[in-house]
Every structure is written in structure tokens, then in C-alpha cells.
Amino acid sequence: MTTTRVHATRSAKHPHDDAPDTAADFRRLSVLEDGPEKDALRARIIVAWIPMADRLARQFRNRGEALEDLRQVAALGLVKAVLRYDPTRGIAFESFAVPTVVGEVKRHFRDHMWELHVPRRVQELRNQVRAACRDLSPTLEDRIPGVPEIAEHTGLSQADVRLGMQALDCYAALSLDAELSGTEDGYSLVDTLADQEPGFDQVIDREAVRPVLSKLPERERRILYLRFFCDMTQSRIAEQLGISQMHVSRLINRTCSDLCDQVMGDRPRRPACVTADDPPAAAH
DSSP, X not given: OOOOBOOSSOOTTOOSTTOXXXXXXXXXXXXXXXXXXXXXXXXXXXXXXXXXHXXXXXXTOSSSSOHHHHHHHHHHHHHHHHHHOOGGGOOOHHHHHHHHHHHHHHHHIIIIIOSSOOOHHHHHHHHHHHHHHHHHGGGTTTOOOOHHHHHHHHOOOHHHHHHHHHGGGSSSOOOTTXXXXXXXXXXXXXXXXXXXOHHHHHHHHHHHHHHHHTTSOHHHHHHHIIIIISOOOHHHHHHHHTSOHHHHXXXXXXXXXXXXXHHHTSSOOOOOSOOTTOOGGGGO
16 A cells, blocks of 8 residues: 655655655546545644644744644645645645635634634735735834835835725724823723714604604694693693593604604504594594
8 A cells, every 4th residue: 555655855746844745646536536544644634734823823833823723724725725735736736725725724714813803915915004014114114114215116006005004903903902002101092982872862752753753643743842842741732632631641652652653663653643532622
């Protein structure tokens, strides 16, 4: 049975020390029927290439993710590469596996490490802007490069540079308890937030009820206006309209209930009109 071998000296075909010679194993793997023997051979190939996957994972360390987690993601990419590789296409496995593993790690950062949702294109712009800042900073005497300088260095438009710069702070969010820079008294982000303004809710309520109020009969509108805007008692309203205080109370309760039903959409509106038990003076 063919076994996995690691060359002591690297040829031009395998420029990396962690690139084993598994060409014969892949050829045999491609002709084996599904079963335990094929699974065992595939597993040996994966184990042989794990050092390369670990090396690629280490290239992404110190970016906010634990190295062990990166190694697992890289190993997953390696498994996908082994499953998809076709030796009959004439491409060395290393040339196929490296971009597959690196792509898997980059997808992990894109999908799981950003604390704010940022489109992939903007993430790529951020990476280009960050790399340009790193390249240009040593030549600018500790000055942060400007948008025109970054655009010239990267070949991006100034609009794309600004978009990438906006995304620089989107990778990790600050805690509201984080102390603001330049302060020594513990002043934090949460201290900059305003309290909720109760007047905003009143504005929303008034705007919601405005179109419904306009459809009320004149008498009901006048009663509500006198009661809630002029702060008149039910007795005084009754005197002005020439109806009983009890009837004013019923009209207020019924009209308010109708308004609430229509604004909240709980049930169809009952018509707010004169009922059969209204005294004759109600028509005034």
C-alpha cells in the first residue's frame, strides 16, 4: 500500500518544508470506491498536510482570534481542499490547497469576527486602507496619511478611501463603560448618552391620533378639546353644550375608546354619534 512520504529535500515542485509528496496517494484516492479504505487514505493525506494548514493559520495570529481556533478553521479548509481536489487536472495539490485554506480563514474573520455587519467590499477597502497607512506612516514623520496620499498609493478613488477609513473602527466595538481618552475622572461613553425624552412619545401619540380626530363629529371634537386642551371640568362642558354631566362623561369615554381602537387597530371603530338615549338637548 502506498504510504504518505515527506521528502527530506525539497524540489521545485514542493518549495515549502511542510509540503509532503502525496501525489501517488491522491491518484489512488481518485480511483478507490467509497468505503473504509478510501476514508482511511483520505485521513492520512489530511494528517500529512496539517503542518501546512497550521503554518497558514499562524499568519493570521494577533488579530483578535485565538490561534487554536484559527488552526481549527485552517484544518477545515484543508479537509475541503482534499475533498475537492482532482489530480487529473494537472494542478499540484499545494497550489489548490493554499488558497482554499487561506480563503476559509478569511471567511471566518469576515463572518464571525466583525462586531458590526460590514459588506465584503467595504471590508476589503478597509484592509487596503489599513495596509496603505502602515506602508506610508514611516515616511510621513509620524503623521497620519491623508486621503489623497492613500488614494495615490492604492490606486483607489478618494471616495473608496473614505469608505475604507470609516470601516476602520467597525471591526471591534467599544464598551459603553470604556473610559474616553484624555479623561482622568472615569468619564465613559455611557456618560455621553442623553436620557430618553418623554416628549418624543407624546409627539408620536399626537401624530398618530391627528387623522382620526379630524374624522370625529364636531360635538365630540369640541368636548375633547374643552376637556383635554382647555382643562375644563365635565360639569362646565355640560353647561356650555346644554347636556348632562353624565352624558359628557359617556361621550368622553366612548370617543376615547374609539380613538384608541382605531389607532391601535384592535377592532373596527364604533361610530361616535348621538345615541338613542341622548336627551333632546344633545342636538344643540
